[in-house]
Amino acid sequence: MYSKVISCGIMGINGILTYVEADSSNGLPNFSMVGNLSSSVKEASDRVRTALKNSNIEIPAKKVTINISPADIRKDGTNYDLPIAIAILKSLEIIKNNNIDDYAFLGEINLSGELIGIRGILSMVSELKKEGVKGVFVPKVNVEEALVVDGIDIIPVVNISEIIDLINNNNFQNKVEKKKIDITKTNNYPYDFQEVNGQIALKRACEVAVAGFHNIIISGPAGTGKTMVAKRIPSIMPDLSLDEAIEITKIYSIAGFLSNGKLETKRPFRSPHHSISVTSFIGGGVYPRPGEISLASQGVLFLDEVPLFSKSAIETLRQPLEDKYITITRLKGSFQYPANFMLVAAMNLCPCGHYPDRNKCRCSEIAIEKYQRGISKPILERIDICAEASSIKYNELAFEMKNETSKEIKERVVKARKIQNERFKKLEKINYNSQMGIKEIKEFCKLSKEDNEYLKKIFHIKKLSARTYHKLLRVARTIADIEESANIEKKHLVEASNYRGLEEHIYA
């Protein structure tokens, strides 16, 4: 007999509707599977047959053929175990009801017939809902994640025997999980700028960077708290919207990093080590998974000691820094992962890390220059703000200074973001000041006659290029927005021109 069951696969970070068909007929007992399957899907035949046997289900000796369609999509992963089992059971008439024609099945099965959680549930359930599927059977451990999607019945199940009972007795509707997921933002980010003493200028640079979604590089001697400051940047980013939270959850789920199977409500902070491979950095692999740059999407990608990263890894950042996504090309076509991160880079100023303190640093001038030039120029060009971490002064540590909390800083950031939303609402691809091209800079960064003269002076004294001139105006626009000033004024230009130390130094 022939049967057909709805299921879902993964393409990039989105689900893709698939069907598992089974046909059983008399003939030499045989089990075959077709449909552009990876080895992990092919192995399902052994797992499923053993699981059915261990669930005390007797399988008659028949010729069984399985096909997973559409054939032009490569099927990866272990999520097809359950739909394959259901399709076989239907074709053998062990499952007798036709009440599941509008329902989908997702899940891996172990040899004893228990269901195991899988990656990518959120993406798949979203897609099934979009396709008008009425409900979906999922492993019980995945239920919290599946419940993020509204408007589709979620039926959590534990093992094969339970599913057969539920369907044959037609009472699975009673098992539909009704609990609604509360998506009020918890935003319990564990680090706060209040804990950072001193570094007033650096903290301000971070505020400006977040407000305008500018990439930032922090340079300075070792031990000045560059990492400590960087770690706190997500704490001043605006609260996540539901769409952003869902996107982050999808990525983490597909990567297998979803910590508790719930909606992610914190902005990511990813800090890969400089020895990372290109595949782990940008994503891909035999069973494709998102890389660090996608795991950082909607949050911060922190590259500590950026000159030590391999050139090949750093070069791959060019496309995502422009487009906010990364294209992964594979043998059977290509797909995209989101990569909408804020880049925060940090570096010492010499190999030993103590420069400019010449009492401690014994590096040669040549070594120092070579080290500083280790940051690739095309990447530096995409970083609007170069900030410096200074050695902590004694009085900053010794006396209790009242530090601003992240909440206070965030309030200014949110206001500046609102101004940008209003400014760019008619433009399709621009949301933040950092994304302004020459045309938008001309329109939104007009200066008074005196200020124009002043900028001209800076341009000549600091020997700016056209690119650095535009950077300066973009950053000045953000500083003016933080102060809720409609016009860019001289003081905004002065501050913006201070945020290019490293670049000035290296590529003057």
Ligand SMILES: [Zn+2]
């Ligand atoms: Zn040194």
